[in-house]
Amino acid sequence: xxxxxxxxxxxxxxxxxxxxxxxxxxxxxxxxxxxxxxxxxxxxxxxxxxxxxxxxxxxxxxxxxxxxxxxxxxxxxxxxxxxxxxxxxxxxxxxxxxxxxxxxxxxxxxxxxxxxxxxxxxxxxxxxxxxxxxxxxxxxxxxxxxxxxxxxxxxxxxxxxxxxxxxxxxxxxxxxxxxxxxxxxxxxxxxxxxxxxxxxxxxxxxxxxxxxxxxxx
Ligand code: TZP
Ligand code: MG
Numbered sequence: 001x002x003x004x005x006x007x008x009x010x011x012x013x014x015x016x017x018x019x020x021x022x023x024x025x026x027x028x029x030x031x032x033x034x035x036x037x038x039x040x041x042x043x044x045x046x047x048x049x050x051x052x053x054x055x056x057x058x059x060x061x062x063x064x065x066x067x068x069x070x071x072x073x074x075x076x077x078x079x080x081x082x083x084x085x086x087x088x089x090x091x092x093x094x095x096x097x098x099x100x101x102x103x104x105x106x107x108x109x110x111x112x113x114x115x116x117x118x119x120x121x122x123x124x125x126x127x128x129x130x131x132x133x134x135x136x137x138x139x140x141x142x143x144x145x146x147x148x149x150x151x152x153x154x155x156x157x158x159x160x161x162x163x164x165x166x167x168x169x170x171x172x173x174x175x176x177x178x179x180x181x182x183x184x185x186x187x188x189x190x191x192x193x194x195x196x197x198x199x200x201x202x203x204x205x206x207x208x209x210x211x212x213x214x215x216x217x
Contacts, residue, residue, distance in 0.1 A: 004129055006070065006109060007038040008166040008186030009210050010203070013074075014060075015141065016044050018194035022056045029063050031199045036207030038186070040064065041089050041111075043074035045143060050079075057083040070109060077103050087111065089132065092119060097127040113168075115146040117157065125162045132188060133157050135169020136179060141190045145169060151182050158183030173205050180213030 012032050019025040029040055042057055053076055061083045064071050070086035073079050077100055080088045087109025090100055097112055104110065113132040114120050123131065135145045136154050149157070154167055167179045168188040176187050187210060196202040 004107070004109060005068070006129060006164065008130060008164055008188075009038045009214070010036055010207050011039040011041065011166050011168075011186055011188035012037045012193055013041045013043050013168070013188050013190045015190050015194050016048055016052070016056070017046075018141070018191060020195075022052065022059060025056060025194075026059050026063055028194055028199060029060055032193055032203045033064065033067055033069050035200045035203035037069065037193070037203060039070050039072065041072040041074055041188075043089075043190075050076075053079045054082060057085060061085060072109060072111060080104065080108070087129070089113070097124050101127040111166075114157070115149065117160070120157055120160045123162075128163055130163055130185075131161055131165040132168050133161075133165050133184070134167055134188075136167050137170025137175060139170040139191075142169070151178055154179065154184070155182035173202075173209060176206055176209045177213045180210055186210065 014025045016025055019028045042060055057073055057079050060071050072087040072089045073085045074089050075094045077088055088100055088104055089111040091113040097110060101110055109129045111130045111132055112128045135148050138148050139145055158165060164185040166186045166188045167184040171179055171187045171189050172192045179187050193202055
């Protein structure tokens, strides 16, 4: 894909259950972006109606409109188009990336989740802008998560990538540095930011670890 402006360093994936609904996601985003988050994805697993998706996406678009932080929508292509979001993120059970690309056009961002070597070998590199690789560690946040990869396998998968990749799953302040050192372009987190008692502090700490790792400190 043509290179688009995308900084995966600290990628916040929003979960209405952990953030406290739409208002909670909006507040979390506002604070997190002010403290270093570089990309935001709206994602919901249950009890989120299509109207909720739309209203949440619209509100998030508003929060991010004067920033350089892109808004991506998990799986729901029509919601992304309806609010003119910056892109879509899909998993292995969602629409294939060539179909999503056709629907969203060449200029939008498109991310794809992969969790093993077979999946990375099948990636249509012409269509995707970045990969989400995980879960790296055990996570309580995703119900149907694949078995955790661990750092060694993450590093192996990172060697196969032909586009930027963000690591996801159980990433926190303690393990963020080793995730970066395994060749990831950034980390994606839900629970390390959503629902944290001190979101500014949690975000700043993560950002600091990532920046240090990028500088090889
Ligand atoms: N995909 C793989 S693991 C995961 C997703 C959406 C959940 C990550 O959540 P957390 O709380 O950062 O472990
Ligand atoms: Mg999905």
